[in-house]
Structure formats: C-alpha cells, structure tokens
Amino acid sequence: MKVDVIVVYVQRYRKGHELDFVPPLTGIHLAAITPPRHRVRVIHQQLQAIDLGTDADLIALSFFSGFAPEAFRLAGLFRARGKRVVAGGPHVTYDPEGTLRHVDSVVIGEAESVWAEMLDDAEAGRLRPVYHGSPCDMKGLPTPRYDLLPPRFFVPRVVQATRGCPFRCSFCTVPTLNPGFRMRPVDEVLADVAYDRFPHWWQRKVVWFWDDNLTINRPYIKELLARMVPLRRWWLTQASLDLARDDELLALMEASGCIGIFFGLETFTAESLAHANKRQNRVAWYSEAIARLHRRGIAVMAGFIAGFDGDTPETVERMADNLYTIGVDVPFL
Known part of the structure; x- marks a missing residue:
C-alpha cells in the first residue's frame, strides 16, 4: 500500500518558505515505524507543495490546532x-469527534502502538473510525527516516531521547499528550546522534533533541552526554531552568557540544507562575541561571506568555526591558 504522511503547516509568509530551521519529528518517525511492505512518503507542507494527484492509497495528516482548518481543507480535497484520510496529533487527541467530521479515521494518543494495525486495516478495507494509542515504552524505536526529508531544513537531524515531563503546568498539553516520563536506551539515542548522511557539514554537525524536558533524569542525561563527547556534535533542546544549579551537568553539556537551550520562563511575575503551577521557576533565579549558561557558551532561548490573569498593560510593557536585564538571547512571545 502507498501511504503519504503530510505534516500540515500554514505559511507565515505569502511567498512561503525556501528554507526552514528544523523539521517536526512526527512524519519521519511514522515512516520509520511503517512496515517495510508499504511505500511511504513524507511531505512537510512548510517546504513542499501538496500533490492532490498523488497515487497514494492512504493520506495521513498530522497537525496542531492552529493548522486544523488547513488540515480539514486538505482532507476534503x-x-x-476518492482517497481515504486518517489523522493524528495534538488537535486530534483533544477533539477526535470534530476531526471525524472531516476524515475517515483518527488516532487518539501516541501512534506507535496502533500505526501498523491501522495500516493493516486500511489495506484490508476495514478501517475503524477510532484507534486508541497507548504510551510508548520508548525501547526499540528505529532511527527516523532522515532520508525522506527535503534538503532545505537547516537542522534535519531531530532526535528524541525522552518523552513526557513530570511537571504539570496548567497551560501545557504535554502531561496529557505524553503522560509520564520515559527514556529511550542510550545506545539507541546515540545511533540517531551518530547518523551523518546529510549533504552539508552543518547538517552533519548539529542535533536538535525533540524532547519535552530532556534533563529531568540526571543519571540518564549525564550518561548520554558523557557518551556524546567523542561524537563532537553541537546540540540544542528544551529543558527546565533548574538544570543551571547542577555544575556537573553544565560541564557535561559544554563538553558534549550544547550550543542552545529553550526554557519556558513564561513571566516575570511570581503570582502568575504560582497560578500556572510553574513551581520549577523562580523569577529571582533567572539572571544567575542564564549567566551560568552563558559562561559555558550556551545560548538561551526563552518563551514568555502575555495574558495571565494577573497581567496588566504595564507588566507586558516591562517584559521587554526585563528580557534585556536577564540576558535572554532569543525571546519568544
């Protein structure tokens, strides 16, 4: 059976993108766990045109809520x-009934446990409306199909070492989408990190860890980073700011080639952090934590939210000044 996996995207710019920074992991991961008797293609809409005339037997759509209207438009087309269309991803998990008005079948939750079954059923003409995926134990996952990516991603090597996050921030979907905290065997992660069949030197050099909170389990991450040192990679990820209190971890991050970390700092207001149940953040610690990372040559990307219940026009206006004060390199709002 021929399967097209489409990672749905809505262009930010009228002319679209000629290049992009990093691909989502979903498409190339689904391709990797697809049984070999099926032919699979992965289309990233942020860089590739959608071929409505494809000869695929099955169309699989993955999308976030912001891209749902585009996904439903494509499904209708x-x-x-005469194509059968299935869908999965965060939006589908939260609104399967609404999604089923537009597609033939949905996956609720993580796809690993049901993907092969869904393909078997589609091939046999017995596709069910709903498949419930259970949390994956993360052992034995194959290397993503990097060979199916278009060459125009600056950092094509996305790797997932862990899945989930033990914190329960009130605004975050991770605890329900990826419950618990699970780790892949270090040897399997290193096999992905060592993959180097990319055309450009920077693509062979840089790794993006597609993790919810990579550094939670200290023994695990320290073993992984120690074993990464000989590979001489540069890497980025997202994590919690409390890692900056661990000098041994910081030293391993520097030695293994960490060049940037994304943190969800969210706000400069302690009351808003408490309201969001963001108990791992301390506003008074922001400046020192970022300085510790900078001393190791690690850039800091940080996400902020405007619109907490306690926010005022003044707190939002002060946010820009505070960003400069604490030394954030790349802010996101």
Whole structure:
C-alpha cells in the first residue's frame, strides 16, 4: 500500500518558505515505524507543495490546532478524489469527534502502538473510525527516516531521547499528550546522534533533541552526554531552568557540544507562575541561571506568555526591558 504522511503547516509568509530551521519529528518517525511492505512518503507542507494527484492509497495528516482548518481543507480535497484520510496529533487527541467530521479515521494518543494495525486495516478495507494509542515504552524505536526529508531544513537531524515531563503546568498539553516520563536506551539515542548522511557539514554537525524536558533524569542525561563527547556534535533542546544549579551537568553539556537551550520562563511575575503551577521557576533565579549558561557558551532561548490573569498593560510593557536585564538571547512571545 502507498501511504503519504503530510505534516500540515500554514505559511507565515505569502511567498512561503525556501528554507526552514528544523523539521517536526512526527512524519519521519511514522515512516520509520511503517512496515517495510508499504511505500511511504513524507511531505512537510512548510517546504513542499501538496500533490492532490498523488497515487497514494492512504493520506495521513498530522497537525496542531492552529493548522486544523488547513488540515480539514486538505482532507476534503483528498476525499473528493476518492482517497481515504486518517489523522493524528495534538488537535486530534483533544477533539477526535470534530476531526471525524472531516476524515475517515483518527488516532487518539501516541501512534506507535496502533500505526501498523491501522495500516493493516486500511489495506484490508476495514478501517475503524477510532484507534486508541497507548504510551510508548520508548525501547526499540528505529532511527527516523532522515532520508525522506527535503534538503532545505537547516537542522534535519531531530532526535528524541525522552518523552513526557513530570511537571504539570496548567497551560501545557504535554502531561496529557505524553503522560509520564520515559527514556529511550542510550545506545539507541546515540545511533540517531551518530547518523551523518546529510549533504552539508552543518547538517552533519548539529542535533536538535525533540524532547519535552530532556534533563529531568540526571543519571540518564549525564550518561548520554558523557557518551556524546567523542561524537563532537553541537546540540540544542528544551529543558527546565533548574538544570543551571547542577555544575556537573553544565560541564557535561559544554563538553558534549550544547550550543542552545529553550526554557519556558513564561513571566516575570511570581503570582502568575504560582497560578500556572510553574513551581520549577523562580523569577529571582533567572539572571544567575542564564549567566551560568552563558559562561559555558550556551545560548538561551526563552518563551514568555502575555495574558495571565494577573497581567496588566504595564507588566507586558516591562517584559521587554526585563528580557534585556536577564540576558535572554532569543525571546519568544
């Protein structure tokens, strides 16, 4: 059976993108766990045109809520051409009933446990409306199909070492989408990190860890980073700011080639942090934590939220000044 996996995207710019920074992991991961008797293609809409005339037997759509209208538009166009369409991802997990008005079948939750079954059923003509995926134990996952990526991603090597996060911030979907905290065997992660069949030197050099909170389990991350040192990679990820209190971890991050970390700092207001149940953040610690990372040559990317219940126009206006004060390199709002 021929399967097209489409990672749905809505262009930010009228002319679209000629290049992009990092691909989502979903498409190339689904391709990797697809049984070999099926032919699979992965299309990233942020860089590739959608071929409505494809000869695929099955169209699989993955998308976030912000891209749901585009996903439903595509589903309608494909179904009008007689294609069967399935869907999964965060939006589908939260609104399967609404999604089923537009597609033939949905996956609720993580796909690993049901993907092969869904393909078997589609091939046999017995596709069910709903498949419930259970949390994956993360052992034995194959290397993503990096060979199916278009060459225009600056950092094509996305690797997932862990999944989930033990914190329960009130605004975050991770605890329900990826429950618990699970780790892949270090040897399997290193196999992905060592993959180097990319055309450009920087693509062979840089790794993006596609993790919810990479550094939570200290023994695990310290073993992984120690074993990464000989590979001489540069890497980025997202984590919690409390890692900056661990000098041994910081030393291993520097030695293994960490060049940037994304943190969800969210706000400069302690009351808003408490309201969001963001108990791992301390506003008074922001400046010192960032300085510790900078001393190791690690850039800091930070996400902030405007619109907490306690926010005022003044707190939002002060946010820009505070960003400069604490030394954030790349802010996101």
